Amino acid sequence: MWRDWVPFWHPGVSPHGEEVDLLFAGLLLASALVLGLLFFLLALFCVRYRASNTIDRGHRVRKSWHWEVGWTAASFVGFLGLFVWGAGIYFQIYQTPSDELSVFVVARQWMWKVQHNGGQSEINALHIPVDRPIRVVMASQDVIHSFFIPALRLKHDVVPGRYQDIEITAHVPGHYHLFCAEYCGTEHSGMTGEIVVMEAADYAAWLAQQMPSSPLAQEGGALFRELGCSGCHGHGSKVRAPPLEGLYGRPVPLADGSFVTADEKYIRDSILLPRSQIVASYEPVMPSFEGKVSEDQLLRLVVYIKSLGGHSS
């Protein structure tokens, strides 16, 4: 492999790692070619038009359109090619994640908090099984952070006010760096962590050994009653509110005639900004819970609603 010849090069361990490396090498090569050409012309003109050389310096009146059009078209095609190449890889990396196994990551100044569905939580560390696509649902509690795992050739901003989800897969067990790649305050440089990729059996043992307090869905259920959601959404309530059983993954008809798929983002928005998307044939009476629930509570509510049955997990 060509990469074995490059010193200090750590091969990526994700499915797209190789392609990202190739693209990087391609960009480097294209830049080197352009730079080489520039320096070659610079040197050439320095010699050719030096003061002592009696070459014709008469200003030509007519311009050569062939050169003009030629180099413009060539660089256009060249850079468009790079764009198409990069875009292909981009779509491959940020495809819609499969919903096999998901974890929640809440970023805040200056740490990463990870929540597993079983209730296990960890700070500045993320344990995942090897060779399995993991869906990471991320939220920020304060400012913009960026979730960056160099070994997986993967980076994604974590913007406050919405969920972002990406899929990560690692082919080789081991410990890998996790960085925040968006300047987020004085201790930004300390906002690091590690991704621990484990064999399936080790991962199962690790999960069991963490002694979770209780599964997220169960805590979400308790919150659901505490916050008074069940007063409207529960059975036998006096307010007419849509039942949440089987909501997850289903298309929801909205009052304006359109449909949305009920994913984590939709459920989140339904809780924080109920007025933004009103379910068809219901009155907009649900109060906003913006500022009343923390990110940690919110994700428990979302997991609870997911657990009420749906099309996938």
Ligand code: HEC
């Ligand atoms: C005052 C009654 C009331 C309370 C309290 C209430 N809701 Fe609602 N909720 C509604 C109504 C009515 C709708 C449908 C209209 C709309 O979309 O705003 C709704 C819609 C929703 C939806 C979208 C449902 C769908 O079918 O698409 C979700 C999710 C939801 N609520 C979750 C919650 C959660 C979680 C809480 C507690 C934190 C809560 N609600 C508290 C009345 C309420």
Ligand SMILES: [Cu+2]
């Ligand atoms: Cu940060």
